[in-house]
Amino acid sequence: MEKESNFVSAVLYLHNAEETARGFLECVCGVLARHFLKYEVVCVNDASDDRTAAEVREFAAEHPGAPVTILHMSYFQGRELAMNAGMDLAIGDFVFEFDVPECDFDPELIFGVYQRALEGYDIVGAHAEGRTRASSGLFYAVYNRFSGSPYKLTTESFRVLSRRAINRVHSMTKTIPFRKAVYANCGLKLDSLPYRPTRECAKDRQDNAFRRGLAVDSLMLFTDIAYKFAFGMTLLMILATVFVAVYAIAVFLTGAPVEGWTTTMLFLAFCFFGVFAVLTIVLKYMTLLIDLTFKKAKYTFESIEKLSR
Amino acid sequence: MIEKVKNRGKGLLCVKTDKIVIGAGLYGLYAALLCGRRGESVTVLEYDDAPFKRATYINQARVHMGYHYPRSYSTAIKSAGYFRRFNEDYGFCVHTKFDQVYATSAAFSWTNAEQFRRFCRAADIRCDDVAPSKYFQSGMCDGAFLTEEYTYDAQILKAYFLEKIAELPHVRIVYGARIERLYRDGGDWCVRLADGEMRAPFVLNATYASSNQVLNKAEDGGFEPFGIKYELCEIILCDVSESLKDTGITVMDGPFFSIMPFGKTGLHSLTSVTFTPHVTSYDTLPTFECQKRSEGFCSAAALGNCNDCPAKPESAWPYMSNLARKYLKEEYGFSYRGSLFSMKPILKASEIDDSRPTVIRVHTQSPTLVSVLSGKINTVYDLDNILRGEE
Numbered sequence: 001m002e003k004e005s006n007f008v009s010a011v012l013y014l015h016n017a018e019e020t021a022r023g024f025l026e027c028v029c030g031v032l033a034r035h036f037l038k039y040e041v042v043c044v045n046d047a048s049d050d051r052t053a054a055e056v057r058e059f060a061a062e063h064p065g066a067p068v069t070i071l072h073m074s075y076f077q078g079r080e081l082a083m084n085a086g087m088d089l090a091i092g093d094f095v096f097e098f099d100v101p102e103c104d105f106d107p108e109l110i111f112g113v114y115q116r117a118l119e120g121y122d123i124v125g126a127h128a129e130g131r132t133r134a135s136s137g138l139f140y141a142v143y144n145r146f147s148g149s150p151y152k153l154t155t156e157s158f159r160v161l162s163r164r165a166i167n168r169v170h171s172m173t174k175t176i177p178f179r180k181a182v183y184a185n186c187g188l189k190l191d192s193l194p195y196r197p198t199r200e201c202a203k204d205r206q207d208n209a210f211r212r213g214l215a216v217d218s219l220m221l222f223t224d225i226a227y228k229f230a231f232g233m234t235l236l237m238i239l240a241t242v243f244v245a246v247y248a249i250a251v252f253l254t255g256a257p258v259e260g261w262t263t264t265m266l267f268l269a270f271c272f273f274g275v276f277a278v279l280t281i282v283l284k285y286m287t288l289l290i291d292l293t294f295k296k297a298k299y300t301f302e303s304i305e306k307l308s309r
Numbered sequence: 310m311i312e313k314v315k316n317r318g319k320g321l322l323c324v325k326t327d328k329i330v331i332g333a334g335l336y337g338l339y340a341a342l343l344c345g346r347r348g349e350s351v352t353v354l355e356y357d358d359a360p361f362k363r364a365t366y367i368n369q370a371r372v373h374m375g376y377h378y379p380r381s382y383s384t385a386i387k388s389a390g391y392f393r394r395f396n397e398d399y400g401f402c403v404h405t406k407f408d409q410v411y412a413t414s415a416a417f418s419w420t421n422a423e424q425f426r427r428f429c430r431a432a433d434i435r436c437d438d439v440a441p442s443k444y445f446q447s448g449m450c451d452g453a454f455l456t457e458e459y460t461y462d463a464q465i466l467k468a469y470f471l472e473k474i475a476e477l478p479h480v481r482i483v484y485g486a487r488i489e490r491l492y493r494d495g496g497d498w499c500v501r502l503a504d505g506e507m508r509a510p511f512v513l514n515a516t517y518a519s520s521n522q523v524l525n526k527a528e529d530g531g532f533e534p535f536g537i538k539y540e541l542c543e544i545i546l547c548d549v550s551e552s553l554k555d556t557g558i559t560v561m562d563g564p565f566f567s568i569m570p571f572g573k574t575g576l577h578s579l580t581s582v583t584f585t586p587h588v589t590s591y592d593t594l595p596t597f598e599c600q601k602r603s604e605g606f607c608s609a610a611a612l613g614n615c616n617d618c619p620a621k622p623e624s625a626w627p628y629m630s631n632l633a634r635k636y637l638k639e640e641y642g643f644s645y646r647g648s649l650f651s652m653k654p655i656l657k658a659s660e661i662d663d664s665r666p667t668v669i670r671v672h673t674q675s676p677t678l679v680s681v682l683s684g685k686i687n688t689v690y691d692l693d694n695i696l697r698g699e700e
Contacts, residue, residue: 007631038627067628069583088416089564091632163635170448304417304564306583 009092060307125159146223333360367651422452462572540586550642
């Protein structure tokens with residue numbers, strides 16, 4: 001079989017994955033070694049407090065030919081930042097991102113998404129068919145409804161990116177709080193291949209909590225859901241104040257209100273109208289400020305450990 | 310002057326000179342020429358069949374100005390001081406007509422653009438901002454600087470030293486020297502070779518990667534070895550596109566790369582922090598797995614020349630070239646010409662601050678045994694004091 005001459009990198013996210021790390025490396029390295037002349041594997045160790053790093057070192061010791069590097073993060077920084085760090089370190093023409101060290105797919109699918117990428121898709125993912133948690137499902141439903149992006153996001157197990165896509169993403173923004181969203185908005189062609197999962201995956205507690213926070217952040221940052229909600233509420237309240245004003249005038253003309261009531265009500269209605277109008281403008285400013293804060297500091301790493309080549 | 314005496318009973322020819330220099334690299338030949346010009350007789354013992362076949366030739370060929378050491382002011386300032394002197398003395402072998410660009414990577418750098426600027430100001434070395442977008446892919450580097458740094462041509466330098474030494478009849482270079490042991494005898498150090506013996510009241514060990522190996526042969530290894538680790542390094546020589554011809558680019562300070570003119574050869578050298586070192590040995594004497602496959606060419610007791618070794622590693626070109634391409638814009642093209650391999654000792658103490666001090670160790674006095682270990686070409690002047698001390 002003719003091997004691919006493109007240099008590929010695989011970036012693996014590992015957080016307390018001592019049970020799965022080794023098997024997953026076997027799976028990934030096996031496929032890459034079968035299909036590619038040259039490759040590298042970057043294991044991002046997100047401050048694991050178990051034997052994850054040791055497992056990777058043992059794997060490297062057993063496979064002297066496997067080019068494995070461990071990137072040790074200084075403290076737990078979550079999947080997104082850690083994977084960004086790994087992506088920055090990878091040097092491949094094509095880079096695979098493995099967010100979860102679970103090989104619940106046919107390993108050949110890894111090569112499959114790469115081949116799909118060669119057909120002209122800069123970013124190709126693989127997602128498990130019919131396996132979405134309710135919370136993830138809700139998140140993606142809300143996200144896709146409000147993001148305004150032509151590509152609909154799903155829970156992806158892994159994906160491959162071309163160097164062109166990585167360069168594009170780099171030139172768009174300095175920090176990448178939620179990769180998938182930035183990828184979907186980078187303006188290049190995307191695709192995702194479905195597959196039937198071969199088994200169930202275990203989930204990581206600390207990471208779960210982290211992802212809930214990330215979900216909220218992402219909805220705020222990448223969709224206009226918050227802005228739309230606030231804008232809607234403000235409009236509603238402006239309408240209410242206008243109604244109160246009309247009501248006050250009607251009472252003044254038809255009945256005989258207590259002296260001063262009408263002027264008080266009109267004054268209040270006008271003031272609240274002003275307050276809500278100003279709030280709308282403030283909200284607009286806030287959304288602009290979020291964009292600017294994107295350019296602030298990113299991740300912190302501790303060391304890079306090259307195991308072999 | 311040179312005396313020839315028969316070694317007691319052994320029948321071996323014994324040559325006595327004022328000084329013995331072990332290693333015909335730049336440090337060795339510099340010492341030989343300096344002493345020879347003062348009228349001293351010198352024997353230079355070289356393992357290979359010619360001088361300058363290892364570290365003096367096989368490195369990035371930088372005449373360091375200090376830019377490389379943004380975390381060690383002392384190393385930087387000293388480099389800058391010797392820079393001028395080296396260019397005055399050996400200007401004929403120095404290539405100066407190119408733009409030397411230093412850049413700080415946006416990710417994984419231990420030094421950012423602002424820190425680099427501040428460092429250059431403090432060390433008083435040139436550092437002019439250029440737009441990173443001129444050379445690099447968007448977002449890859451946060452600063453790029455035009456600097457003053459040159460490259461020397463080891464082959465031209467070698468020709469110069471050989472020519473000058475040839476004019477001195479009392480300075481002799483012995484090639485293919487196989488040292489068996491060193492021992493003191495009266496007021497001399499004796500160097501026993503496989504086919505003879507040399508003696509002198511002063512021995513300079515200028516063997517760089519073999520420093521500990523030579524020390525280990527002296528009086529049954531009674532001297533403290535250098536605290537060094539060993540890296541088998543690869544320098545890749547490249548043909549480059551027109552736009553890169555007169556430009557050298559170094560991305561620092563972390564797991565990055567450098568592609569810059571290689572002396573006056575017209576080629577560029579490509580190196581990277583992560584991929585240039587192939588294997589590392591932390592042993593006192595350089596012990597590598599490949600020595601077993603070298604068919605007796607190389608051992609922990611005596612290093613062969615990695616560049617000629619049958620067991621030299623496979624080139625890391627795919628890795629280094631990909632790393633460089635990830636940073637550089639497409640118009641800066643380069644292609645593979647060949648690889649050079651050599652052994653590089655690194656002082657263990659210099660890992661944190663990345664300093665590269667010259668270490669001079671006087672093991673014994675009258676007779677004198679001195680070792681010198683330095684990773685830079687222009688700090689060769691550090692030898693002056695120790696050689697002058699003998700007058």
